[in-house]
Amino acid sequence: xxxxxxxxxxxxxxxxxxxxxxxxxxxxxxxxxxxxxxxxxxxxxxxxxxxxxxxxxxxxxxxxxxxxxxxxxxxxxxxxxxxxxxxxxxxxxxxxxxxxxxxxxxxxxxxxxxxxxxxxxxxxxxxxxxxxxxxxxxxxxxxxxxxxxxxxxxxxxxxxxxxxxxxxxxxxxxxxxxxxxxxxxxxxxxxxxxxxxxxxxxxxxxxxxxxxxxxxxxxxxxxxxxxxxxxxxxxxxxxxxxxxxxxxxxxxxxxxxxxxxxxxxxxxxxxxxxxxxxxxxxxxxxxxxxxxxx
Ligand code: PLP
Numbered sequence: 001x002x003x004x005x006x007x008x009x010x011x012x013x014x015x016x017x018x019x020x021x022x023x024x025x026x027x028x029x030x031x032x033x034x035x036x037x038x039x040x041x042x043x044x045x046x047x048x049x050x051x052x053x054x055x056x057x058x059x060x061x062x063x064x065x066x067x068x069x070x071x072x073x074x075x076x077x078x079x080x081x082x083x084x085x086x087x088x089x090x091x092x093x094x095x096x097x098x099x100x101x102x103x104x105x106x107x108x109x110x111x112x113x114x115x116x117x118x119x120x121x122x123x124x125x126x127x128x129x130x131x132x133x134x135x136x137x138x139x140x141x142x143x144x145x146x147x148x149x150x151x152x153x154x155x156x157x158x159x160x161x162x163x164x165x166x167x168x169x170x171x172x173x174x175x176x177x178x179x180x181x182x183x184x185x186x187x188x189x190x191x192x193x194x195x196x197x198x199x200x201x202x203x204x205x206x207x208x209x210x211x212x213x214x215x216x217x218x219x220x221x222x223x224x225x226x227x228x229x230x231x232x233x234x235x236x237x238x239x240x241x242x243x244x245x246x247x248x249x250x251x252x253x254x255x256x257x258x259x260x261x262x263x264x265x266x267x268x269x270x271x272x273x274x275x276x277x278x279x280x281x282x283x284x285x286x287x288x289x290x291x292x293x294x
Contacts, residue, residue, distance in 0.1 A: 041109030045166035054102035152218030160218030170198035
């Protein structure tokens with residue numbers, strides 16, 4: 001059975017000053033029920049979350065994940081998490097991860113209906129084995145996201161830049177991709193620009209230039225994409241953000257889906273048309289992503 005670890009956080013206000021938060025954590029049996037049936041995270045997906053990669057007990061890029069959690073909380077009018085409290089909770093969870101690759105999830109929920117707010121918890125578990133897919137790659141199809149590139153600005157209540165718990169649409173897109181004979185999907189805006197995958201960011205290579213959709217168009221700013229860009233900049237490559245027309249997907253020199261747990265996965269085909277794979281750079285990126293990163 002998968003070994004899991006879970007702790008409930010009693011969130012403190014962001015202004016509370018202390019150095020040790022251990023007494024605000026309650027370790028619970030990860031295999032036993034721990035949440036109220038009135039939880040709004042389960043009833044409505046009303047909450048925000050993060051998934052952090054762990055390699056041999058080292059939690060990767062913790063601060064960027066905590067900053068994105070805080071940004072998601074702000075967008076959802078949830079109490080902003082105390083960064084030091086959550087950092088200490090991640091440290092406790094990471095110490096429970098076995099050797100190899102793991103995943104820590106941070107969840108901040110609206111709380112219990114008519115009850116106290118918010119509810120917060122952290123889990124740790126071994127990650128799925130993605131080594132084969134990092135080499136073999138994925139076939140993707142493009143799927144219409146149903147709104148234009150300016151939707152985040154025009155309709156902020158859609159919470160497009162927040163990593164909310166409402167992933168039913170993302171999971172439906174993956175099922176549609178499977179129905180179409182692909183492994184994954186790339187969302188395209190209704191006005192024809194590339195956005196992101198349901199659980200990953202997209203990076204395209206054209207010669208020595210790398211590009212990714214600007215995170216202004218209602219997509220998440222991926223922590224892995226940021227890490228990869230830092231690495232590419234260190235190697236002397238141009239790595240930029242842009243408005244990428246969907247037609248550009250037919251002619252990259254290489255393309256990847258990147259995310260915290262699966263890491264860098266090469267795209268082998270878009271809508272049935274083959275995309276060339278840069279095996280050497282893919283291996284280099286994954287070696288870097290598996291090294292300790294803060
Ligand atoms: N975009 C979406 C919709 C995601 O769900 C994720 C990760 O889960 C990402 C992008 C990549 O983010 P990160 O690299 O921080 O894991």
